[in-house]
Amino acid sequence: MEVLRLGHRPGRDPRLTTHVLLTARAFGVEVVHLEPPDDALARRVVDLARRFGGSFRVLGERSGRKLIQDWPGSTLHLTMYGEDLDELRTRWTLEGPVLVVVGGPKVSREVYERATYNVAVTHQPHSEVAALAILLDRLLGTPQVERRDGARIQVLPARRGKRVRDLTSSSRRLPDPYEEAEAPP
Numbered sequence: 754m755e756v757l758r759l760g761h762r763p764g765r766d767p768r769l770t771t772h773v774l775l776t777a778r779a780f781g782v783e784v785v786h787l788e789p790p791d792d793a794l795a796r797r798v799v800d801l802a803r804r805f806g807g808s809f810r811v812l813g814e815r816s817g818r819k820l821i822q823d824w825p826g827s828t829l830h831l832t833m834y835g836e837d838l839d840e841l842r843t844r845w846t847l848e849g850p851v852l853v854v855v856g857g858p859k860v861s862r863e864v865y866e867r868a869t870y871n872v873a874v875t876h877q878p879h880s881e882v883a884a885l886a887i888l889l890d891r892l893l894g895t896p897q898v899e900r901r902d903g904a905r906i907q908v909l910p911a912r913r914g915k916r917v918r919d920l921t922s923s924s925r926r927l928p929d930p931y932e933e934a935e936a937p938p
């Protein structure tokens with residue numbers, strides 16, 4: 754499964770796109786396409802992801818519409834105007850690799866027409882991050898405590914406070930992941 758984030762505005766609101774990428778990764782997606790490309794933002798998130806382990810790539814796209822058009826499997830476009838997620842799941846047929854499409858401020862009509870399914874997570878306006886998390890939870894489940902391949906740090910469950918295991922031998926201070934991913938260099 755891969756995710757396409759459409760309509761990113763480089764330099765305007767790095768935080769929302771950062772959170773789309775982090776959310777996709779946290780739920781097990783290994784490739785996110787970003788339209789338009791934003792190399793600096795992608796690099797920051799991929800650097801952070803590397804420390805938490807697993808495989809994760811961000812691919813810059815000049816045309817999300819072309820990616821959707823040429824996609825070899827099913828495309829799920831998240832929009833409040835779509836069909837109900839939970840009802841749709843009882844009858845959809847997903848073939849080949851799945852591309853989940855989340856929009857930005859404006860989504861063109863063509864995206865609605867080309868998507869295999871337009872999927873609503875409620876019919877109320879909210880956020881691409883929330884919609885993506887719910888869809889991925891339904892499709893892939895929510896990963897429980899896990900240590901990903903190659904991780905250098907692992908967060909452990911804690912009733913209070915923070916428990917972080919440093920999986921390297923170094924004892925340097927572990928940076929705050931959000932501060933690091935969002936902060937422009």
Ligand SMILES: C[S@@+](CC[C@H](N)C(=O)[O-])C[C@H]1O[C@@H](n2cnc3c(N)ncnc32)[C@H](O)[C@@H]1O
Pocket residue numbers: 830831832833834854855856857858859860872873874875876877878879880881882884
């Ligand atoms: C802030 S909304 C803006 C939508 C935009 N005005 C449009 O033309 O569709 C950004 C993205 O959040 C997602 N989103 C927001 N509410 C949603 C909902 N109820 N169900 C599914 N996705 C939603 C969609 O992917 C949408 O493109």
